[in-house]
Amino acid sequence: MAARVVVVGGGYGGATLAKRLDDVADVVLVEPKDAFVHASAALRAVVDPEWQARVFYPYDGLLKRGRVVQDWARRVSPHRVQISPFESIDADVVVLATGTAYPFPAKFLENEADVASARLARMRDDLARCDRVLLVGGGPVGLELAGELTAAFRHLRVTVVDIADDVLTSGDFLPELRATIREQLEERGVEFVTGAPLAFLPPVDVGTYAPFTVETTTRVPLEAQMWFRCYGSRAQTGYLDEELAAARRPDGRLRVTEHLTVVGQDRVFAIGDITDVPESKRASAAIAHADVVARNVMDVLEGRRPSARYHAAAELIVLPLGPDGGASQLELDGGRREVVGPAETSRIKGRDLFSTDVAELFGRA
Ligand SMILES: Cc1cc2nc3c(=O)[nH]c(=O)nc-3n(C[C@H](O)[C@H](O)[C@H](O)COP(=O)(O)OP(=O)(O)OC[C@H]3O[C@@H](n4cnc5c(N)ncnc54)[C@H](O)[C@@H]3O)c2cc1C
Structure with missing residues (x-):
């Protein structure tokens, strides 16, 4: 009998790994959603219904031998994944x-692609009635x-508000990148209100037509008919048992070794994003x-120590x-960083949004 590998979470990392191991192990992928969410394409579907089909990919085309259990992992121990009080997978x-x-x-809270798609469609209908949108972040x-x-x-007037004095302050970005992104958006009429937070968030749901007025703590009034919250990424690791939780940092991320084992574990x-x-x-x-982990899991299953090491990717x-605008910061050989403009950005991501690669992973190419 093949050894069992349980992959918890079927996003970019989990789905890729499950597929890589499908031929060599009894793979079980635990994932509550009925379709993979291609987040890199989700924002295009906000404005273009044709893109909706390229955001959701049902899991049935992913594995040939392994199976997908559509549920949450509620508690995970080093040798057991508990799905419910009555069901667990060794x-x-x-x-x-x-x-x-x-x-x-x-990203979406909804686990059913049909429900998430319906929310997107309702949002697009509402957006068609708007002439002002506020983006917080x-x-x-x-x-x-x-x-x-x-x-x-x-025609849409978009305002971006941010607590920091400039945009893109969270990463190690070159000033040219910030400048060209701002310039391109300002040419399209986008207004930036930076240097102060909102005094309070709009008292209405995101992505719905609901006119409101808010102000920053410096009393700049902002009016719009729809808003979106563009901050607040959160690592999802609340399901770990006590032993595994020892490797969790205060921000929810897990401490891992260079072989991507969880610190203190040799088979987890x-x-x-959670690392x-x-x-x-x-x-x-x-x-x-x-x-890297596909190779290390094979090592472990064959009685060896993990051999593949992960080196942090270039920024x-x-x-x-x-589809046609934007800018990118790339790192060239030797560590030199370069900012490229709309044409190269459109070629790398803007036109296809990596949807061809994702369709191939899910057998939809
Ligand atoms: C708008 C947007 C655009 C982006 N564009 C790019 C881009 O162009 N290029 C790029 O490289 N990155 C991009 N990213 C970042 C990228 O989406 C993330 O880095 C990526 O999703 C991380 O992959 P992951 O496999 O770690 O997790 P995720 O893709 O987040 O998948 C995690 C999965 O785990 C499942 N899950 C959660 N909890 C449980 C549980 N308890 N039990 C079972 N399953 C669970 C979730 O349902 C989800 O399917 C973008 C992100 C956003 C939001």
Whole structure:
């Protein structure tokens, strides 16, 4: 009988790993959603219904031999994943890949793709009635959303508000990147209100038509008919038992070794956004973690020590502003960093939003 590997969480990292191990182990993927959510394409679906189908990918095309258990892992121990008070799955190896939660519309609380899609459709109907939208948070998600909104609806007046004095302050970004992103958005009429937080959040739900007025703590009034919360990424690791929770940091991330085992464990690995690997949290990093862990799981199953080491990825950001705009900060050989403009950004991400790769992973290409 093949050894059992239970992968907890079917996002970019977990789905990639489950597929890599499908031929060599009895893979069980535990995931509450009925379809993978391609977050990198979600903001395009805010403005373009044709993109909705490229955000959700049912799990039935992912594995040939393994199975997907559609449920939450409620408590995870080194050799057992508990699904409910009555149901648990024994495991030879456990891989934790439960990622981060993020507010709608970048990610979804809903577990059914139909329900999440219906919410997106309702939001688009409401958006069509708006002429002013407020985005709270000038990080990559807020700016990318500002880019999608203004590329699709030239009449829309978008305001980005941020507590910091500039946009994109959370990462190690070059000033040229900030400057070109701001310039492109300002050319489209986007207004930036920086240097002070909102005194209070809009008293209405995100992504619905509901006119409101708020103000910053410095008394700048802001009016809009719809708003989105573009901050607040949160590692999802609340399900760990006491033994595994010993590796959890105060921010919810898990301490991992260079082999991506959870610190203190030899048969429990962690990949993706939940790890404390010192690099920005990206799908591309989660996929690279999955490649390393696939090799290490095979080592462990064959009685060896893990041999593959993970080295933190080079810092980069690809920030489209709609299909044809945006800028990216890339790291070249030798560590030199370079900012490239709309044409290269559109080529890397803006046009396809990596949906071809994801469709291939889920057997939909
Ligand atoms: C708008 C947006 C655009 C982005 N664009 C890019 C980009 O262009 N390039 C890039 O590299 N990165 C991008 N990212 C970042 C990228 O989405 C994340 O880094 C990536 O999702 C992390 O992958 P992951 O596998 O760690 O977790 P996730 O993809 O978050 O998946 C985690 C999965 O675990 C499941 N889960 C959670 N709790 C449990 C539980 N208890 N039991 C079972 N399952 C559970 C969740 O349902 C989810 O499916 C973007 C993010 C956003 C929000």
